[in-house]
Amino acid sequence: MSIELGKFNQLEVVKEVDFGMYLDGEEEGEILLPTRYVPEDCKIGDFLNVFLYLDMDERLIATTLTPLVQVGQFACLEVAWVNQFGAFLNWGLMKDLFVPFSEQKMKMQVGRNYVVHVHLDEESYRIVASAKVERYLSKDVPEYSPDExxxxxxxxxxxxxxxxxxxxxxxxxxxxxxxxxxxxxxxxxxxxxxxxxxxxxxxxxLQKAGFAKVDDFAKTLLEYIKEHGGRISLTDKSPADEIYDVFEVSKKTFKKGVGDLYKKRLITLEEHGIKLAGS
The missing domain is CATH 2.40.50.140 (Nucleic acid-binding proteins)
Structure with missing residues (x-):
C-alpha cells in the first residue's frame, strides 16, 4: 500500500514524541501527526484515518482535520490572500491551497469564491488548484438513467x-x-x-419529471395538512419561494398536487388557505 497525498489514509502510529505522533508512511518514511491533532488515548499500534498534505517546508504532514476538498475533487473556495505567484484558497487547513496564475481564468480577488479542481502538480508534487474546470471534467458519456x-x-x-x-x-x-x-x-x-x-x-x-412526482407530492401535501391541524395558509397564489421553503418543490408541482387532492375531494380551497374536506 502506498500513501496518497491530498487524501485520507489509514496509517499506523509507530512512535510518540513530545510534539506529536509519528505514523508509518512506508516508503515515504515516518510522517508527523502534530500534537494538536492526536486523538485522546491514542497509542502506538493504533491505526488512524488522517489527511496527508505538505507543510510550509514541503514536508509530508498528517492531520485529523477534514479539508473542504481532496485531490481529484471540485469545490467552491474563498481566496484568503494573493502574492506575485498566484492566489491562496482557504480549504480548512493550516496551509492554504495554491492556485498559480497560469491556472486562473481571471485574476482571483481576496474574499471572492471560485470553483476549482484540486490535483497534484506532476513536476513539483504539490497539491494545487485550478479554476480551468473544463480541463478536468470527464469526456466519457455517463451512464445515467432518466430521473436518476x-x-x-x-x-x-x-x-x-x-x-x-x-x-x-x-x-x-x-x-x-x-x-x-x-x-x-x-x-x-x-x-x-x-x-x-x-x-x-x-x-x-431540480425535481423528478412526470406524474409520479405529482402523485408523490400530493401524498406529502395531504399528510402535511393533517399534521398541521387540517389547515394550512399556503395557496396556489402563494409566492414560489414560500412554497419552496416549506415543501422544497416548485410552485407548478404544488399547484398540481393541490389540484389532484381537490379532484379527489380530499381538500377544500379557501381564500387564505387549504383545509381538509369535512374539517
Whole structure:
C-alpha cells in the first residue's frame, strides 16, 4: 500500500514524541501527526484515518482535520490572500491551497469564491488548484438513467441557465426556465437527470419529471395538512419561494398536487388557505 497525498489514509502510529505522533508512511518514511491533532488515548499500534498534505517546508504532514476538498475533487473556495505567484484558497487547513496564475481564468480577488479542481502538480508534487474546470471534467458519456438522482455543484451562470458539476466528474446544465428556487455558484445540492446528450453532457432538473412526482407530492401535501391541524395558509397564489421553503418543490408541482387532492375531494380551497374536506 502506498500513501496518497491530498487524501485520507489509514496509517499506523509507530512512535510518540513530545510534539506529536509519528505514523508509518512506508516508503515515504515516518510522517508527523502534530500534537494538536492526536486523538485522546491514542497509542502506538493504533491505526488512524488522517489527511496527508505538505507543510510550509514541503514536508509530508498528517492531520485529523477534514479539508473542504481532496485531490481529484471540485469545490467552491474563498481566496484568503494573493502574492506575485498566484492566489491562496482557504480549504480548512493550516496551509492554504495554491492556485498559480497560469491556472486562473481571471485574476482571483481576496474574499471572492471560485470553483476549482484540486490535483497534484506532476513536476513539483504539490497539491494545487485550478479554476480551468473544463480541463478536468470527464469526456466519457455517463451512464445515467432518466430521473436518476445525482449530486451537483453549481459551477457558473450562463444565458441558458446554470452549469453544474455532477458527482465530481461530469458536466451538466439546469435550464433557466426550469429553475424555481435561488441558485448561485458554489451551491451543492441534488438534482435529477433529464437526459444524457450525445456529446456526453447532461440536462438536469431540480425535481423528478412526470406524474409520479405529482402523485408523490400530493401524498406529502395531504399528510402535511393533517399534521398541521387540517389547515394550512399556503395557496396556489402563494409566492414560489414560500412554497419552496416549506415543501422544497416548485410552485407548478404544488399547484398540481393541490389540484389532484381537490379532484379527489380530499381538500377544500379557501381564500387564505387549504383545509381538509369535512374539517
Amino acid at each position: 438522482e445525482v449530486n451537483i455543484l453549481i459551477w457558473q451562470k450562463t444565458d441558458l441557465g446554470f452549469k453544474a458539476i455532477i458527482d465530481n466528474k461530469y458536466s451538466g446544465l439546469l435550464y433557466e426556465n426550469e429553475i424555481f428556487r435561488p441558485l448561485e455558484t458554489g451551491v451543492q445540492t441534488t438534482a435529477f437527470v433529464k437526459q444524457v446528450r450525445e456529446d456526453g453532457k447532461v440536462d438536469l432538473m
